[in-house]
Each structure stands twice: as C-alpha cells, then as structure tokens.
Amino acid sequence: MAPATPKKRAAGNIGRREFLSLSLRSMAGMLAGGGLLGLYIKGEKARSAPLRPPSALAEEDFLGRCLRCGLCAKDCPYDAIRMATPGGGIVTGTPYIEARKIPCYMCEDIPCQKACPSGALDKGMEHIEQARMGLAVLHDQETCLAYLGQRCEVCYRACPLLGTAMTIEYKPGENAAYFLPIVHSEACTGCGFCEHVCILDKPAIKVFDIALVKGERGPHYRKEVLR
Ligand code: SF4
Ligand code: SF4
Ligand code: SF4
Structure with a gap:
C-alpha cells in the first residue's frame, strides 16, 4: 500500500472526526475574526509585504x-x-x-x-x-508537534503576550491529549518570537502580512450566532 500522505497521517493521528471538526472550527474562527489556524500558505513568497x-x-x-x-x-x-x-x-x-x-x-x-x-x-x-x-499564523498543522499529539508549547511560552496574543487550547483525543497553540489577531503584534523559536527545521508558525491572511466578515454575520 502506498504510504499515507502527510495530510492523511495528520488526520489519522488526531482522528478523522476531530481533524474535520478542528478544521471547521478553524475556518469558523477566521470568519469570526478570533483565533487563526489552519491556513495552508507555504513558502516565503506568501508573506507579501515584508515585516x-x-x-x-x-x-x-x-x-x-x-x-x-x-x-x-x-x-x-x-x-x-x-x-x-x-x-x-x-x-x-x-x-x-x-x-x-x-x-x-x-x-x-x-x-x-x-x-x-x-x-x-x-x-x-x-x-x-x-x-x-504582521499576524502570526500556525499555517502548517501537518508538521506542528502540538497537532501530532506532542506537548510542545515552545511558541506559546516565548510569546511576549502569552495569554492574550497566544493561548493554548486543550483538546482530548482518542490516543493523546492535544495542547494546541491559538493565535488571537486582536492582540498579536507580529513580533515574530513564535516563528523565531519554533523548534522545527522550518517553522510551522510564521508572521504574515495581515492583509494576506485576515478575513473580513460581512455585517450580516453576527459574531454571537457563529460561535
Ligand atoms: S529611520 Fe528607518 S523607517 Fe525612518 S526614514 Fe530612516 S530608514 Fe526609513
Ligand atoms: S507574533 Fe509575537 S505576539 Fe504574535 S503570537 Fe507570535 S510571539 Fe505572540
Ligand atoms: S527590538 Fe526594539 S528597537 Fe528593535 S525593532 Fe523591536 S521595538 Fe524597535
């Protein structure tokens, strides 16, 4: 059998239903202007304007x-x-x-x-x-250790605005508990500490041009209904 793709492996680790639910929640979070996760933007060119x-x-x-x-x-x-x-x-x-x-x-x-x-x-x-x-985005859940069920939290601990710009969300899973870093756009300064300290060879979290990554909700969506 062909080896599982990275995406399939990530889904397998968290459990398909949870993975789907997390992805949907990430999208909902973006629409709501709250925590930002799950953007599959790769490569330096995606940054647009420099920091x-x-x-x-x-x-x-x-x-x-x-x-x-x-x-x-x-x-x-x-x-x-x-x-x-x-x-x-x-x-x-x-x-x-x-x-x-x-x-x-x-x-x-x-x-x-x-x-x-x-x-x-x-x-x-x-x-x-x-x-x-800029705005930090955990853009690669496929390599982020927290999404693979390991207790990393290095970016969270390094954030100068820990607790406001970045929080940890606890998520129970089938085989492990997940401690997921969540960036909050209303407080993130784009200082880049999270990107700087990410222990991967290439960081799973990066600071991007805000205009590139921030969504905009139409006035007809009410935040309290979306949550
Ligand atoms: S101080 Fe820096 S930002 Fe200001 S004009 Fe000089 S190079 Fe530009
Ligand atoms: S860019 Fe700075 S303020 Fe924003 S989440 Fe990363 S470490 Fe925190
Ligand atoms: S480290 Fe201090 S002086 Fe340097 S860019 Fe940041 S705020 Fe400005």
Missing part, C-alpha cells in the same frame, strides 16, 4: 516616506532591523525584520520609532503592544 519595524505606516505610505537612512536599524538594541540590499525581493535600502533570525523584542521605549526622522514609523503609536507588524 516592517513597529509603527510603520501602511506599505505604500511607508515606501513614500522612508528616507532609507537606517537610523531605526542603528538604534535597535537587538539588531532586529535589517536594511534591504539589491536582489533580496525587498525595496533596496528599506528596513525590515526577518523574524526567524532576530524577532522584534518589543522594547517598551520603542527606540526605532523615536529615531525615525521622516514619520515612516508613526510616532502616534504610544505603546508597543499596539504594533501590528
């Missing part, structure tokens, strides 16, 4: 304002901000964050924002918790 430093304007406005001076990168105490070089797929000379290498440490005093002379990093943002650099 910009906290409080960056919307991408088009940011590109119009940014002077490519590098002062934000210079003042970042963690060297989380890189300056794009030619050929990398990001507008040359602009600052970006590569979370898998160095995430944003969410400095309370936001030195990158203070250093920006052009307004490309909006000084109107008062608290780092208001940053929306």
Whole structure:
C-alpha cells in the first residue's frame, strides 16, 4: 500500500472526526475574526509585504516616506532591523525584520520609532503592544508537534503576550491529549518570537502580512450566532 500522505497521517493521528471538526472550527474562527489556524500558505513568497519595524505606516505610505537612512536599524538594541540590499525581493535600502533570525523584542521605549526622522514609523503609536507588524499564523498543522499529539508549547511560552496574543487550547483525543497553540489577531503584534523559536527545521508558525491572511466578515454575520 502506498504510504499515507502527510495530510492523511495528520488526520489519522488526531482522528478523522476531530481533524474535520478542528478544521471547521478553524475556518469558523477566521470568519469570526478570533483565533487563526489552519491556513495552508507555504513558502516565503506568501508573506507579501515584508515585516516592517513597529509603527510603520501602511506599505505604500511607508515606501513614500522612508528616507532609507537606517537610523531605526542603528538604534535597535537587538539588531532586529535589517536594511534591504539589491536582489533580496525587498525595496533596496528599506528596513525590515526577518523574524526567524532576530524577532522584534518589543522594547517598551520603542527606540526605532523615536529615531525615525521622516514619520515612516508613526510616532502616534504610544505603546508597543499596539504594533501590528504582521499576524502570526500556525499555517502548517501537518508538521506542528502540538497537532501530532506532542506537548510542545515552545511558541506559546516565548510569546511576549502569552495569554492574550497566544493561548493554548486543550483538546482530548482518542490516543493523546492535544495542547494546541491559538493565535488571537486582536492582540498579536507580529513580533515574530513564535516563528523565531519554533523548534522545527522550518517553522510551522510564521508572521504574515495581515492583509494576506485576515478575513473580513460581512455585517450580516453576527459574531454571537457563529460561535
Ligand atoms: S521595538 Fe526594539 S527590538 Fe523591536 S525593532 Fe524597535 S528597537 Fe528593535
Ligand atoms: S529611520 Fe525612518 S526614514 Fe530612516 S530608514 Fe528607518 S523607517 Fe526609513
Ligand atoms: S507574533 Fe509575537 S505576539 Fe504574535 S503570537 Fe507570535 S510571539 Fe505572540
């Protein structure tokens, strides 16, 4: 018999009914604007706009304002901000964050924002918790250890906003109990710590451009009815 595909194996581990129910719940969660799970987006290209430093304007406005001076990168105490070089797929000379290498440490005093002379990093943002650099999505349930029945929780423990941006949902299964990390879009800053610490060779959770992954519910859907 041909070996089971990764998808079939994942379904077999959790149990078909539970897997289906989890998938449906994930979709319902997305529609409801709550926890985000189960997006099958793969590859770096799916990110769309790169992660910009906290409080960056919307991408088009940011590109119009940014002077490519590098002062934000210079003042970042963690060297989380890189300056794009030619050929990398990001507008040359602009600052970006590569979370898998160095995430944003969410400095309370936001030195990158203070250093920006052009307004490309909006000084109107008062608290780092208001940053929306992107949105973390656990996009690959087929490789995430938590979905395979192992108690991992590494991304959850690393989240600076543990308990609000990320929670753990307990799910009893046929052969194991599942402790599933759930990202909450209303609190996730896109700092990238979860992506940075994911113990897989390639992370099962990544920060994406919010516009790429966030759904929008029509006004005729009432949240309380969907739950
Ligand atoms: S908040 Fe701190 S760690 Fe994050 S990009 Fe700005 S200076 Fe760097
Ligand atoms: S400090 Fe502001 S203007 Fe200078 S590179 Fe950073 S974002 Fe652009
Ligand atoms: S991107 Fe940051 S805030 Fe969002 S879930 Fe990951 S670690 Fe938490």
